[in-house]
Amino acid sequence: MKLFKLLIVFFILSFQACSSQIEKINGVSFVASREALKKVHVKPVTSVNANYAAVMPFGFIKNLNHPEIVHNTDRQWFGETRAGAKQYIEVLREQQIKIMLKPQIWVWHGEFTGYIEMKDETNWKLLEDSYTSFIMEYALLAQEVNAEIFCIGTELEKFIVNRPKYWNNLIAKIKNIYKGKLTYAANWDEFKRTPFWSDLDFIGVDAYFPVSESKTPTVEDCLNGWKEHKxxxxxxxxxxxxxxxxxxxxxxxxxYAGKEPWKSDRSMNQVNLEAQTNTTKALFETFWNEDWFAGGFVWKWFVNHNKVGGLDNTQFTPQNKPVETVLREQFIKF
Known part of the structure; x- marks a missing residue:
């Protein structure tokens, strides 16, 4: 009997040790809305077994050469503002969802933020001042709400390449006020060149890697595609x-969901739920068991779950599609 009890204790301790080793960041990228967040909006997040949410307030730039970032104004949707981000975080926290605060920039007409680049020193200085105002506002909020992770920027390669000293100084300023974990969201074809990973806690990657040329890729196709990138x-x-x-x-x-996954081209309008499901399964199978991999945030998750996604939807959201079941099953494992 004594031996049996010892074996039970050993089993429990071993199980707990294994569980602690494989726990991942199973996150959703929570899209800002016009309205305040309610408990009912968070229930689908917990139902999919997510343990993190990326809360994403926004700043806006007129064009790729414009230095002023407009942010936290009464002309923005509530969820895009500081007050909205704080309210979202408070409601998510009540449901035991951890937070990555991830302020982002939107360029007019949806132009790619990685191409933001000023034409002269004066405008570079103006952009730096404007970005500092924008990002420090949310670094202060991250500290105020004790966000587990703060993301210092998203897909800003030309800004970083042209002004590396600015980014080193900015990271130091952020660390003076925010005491949680830091990351930067580098684009999938940018992360190898990002110069300041040693100053952050996570190497952040927006993982839109091409993994298959097939119209309806199989899981095996995508697993093979990941062999180049992993x-x-x-x-x-x-x-x-x-x-x-x-x-x-x-x-x-x-x-062709795995061919150029970063594309949001409206001409891509042929629904293929199997392609989304298989590409997602392969990503989980490739990374979630690795001890050097922290987890990730699925793109993207909307507030009003019952009114988005669905079987005729061609966009990224997994909501109300077969891939939502894939997320639920994978997230519960880790």
Missing amino acids: PVIKALSSTFKKPILFTEFGYRSVD
């Missing part, structure tokens, strides 16, 4: 001794 990602983690965090991941429910 060693590069792992090597960077090893070099900097930092875990990889997919600050965004996901696929549209369209034909």
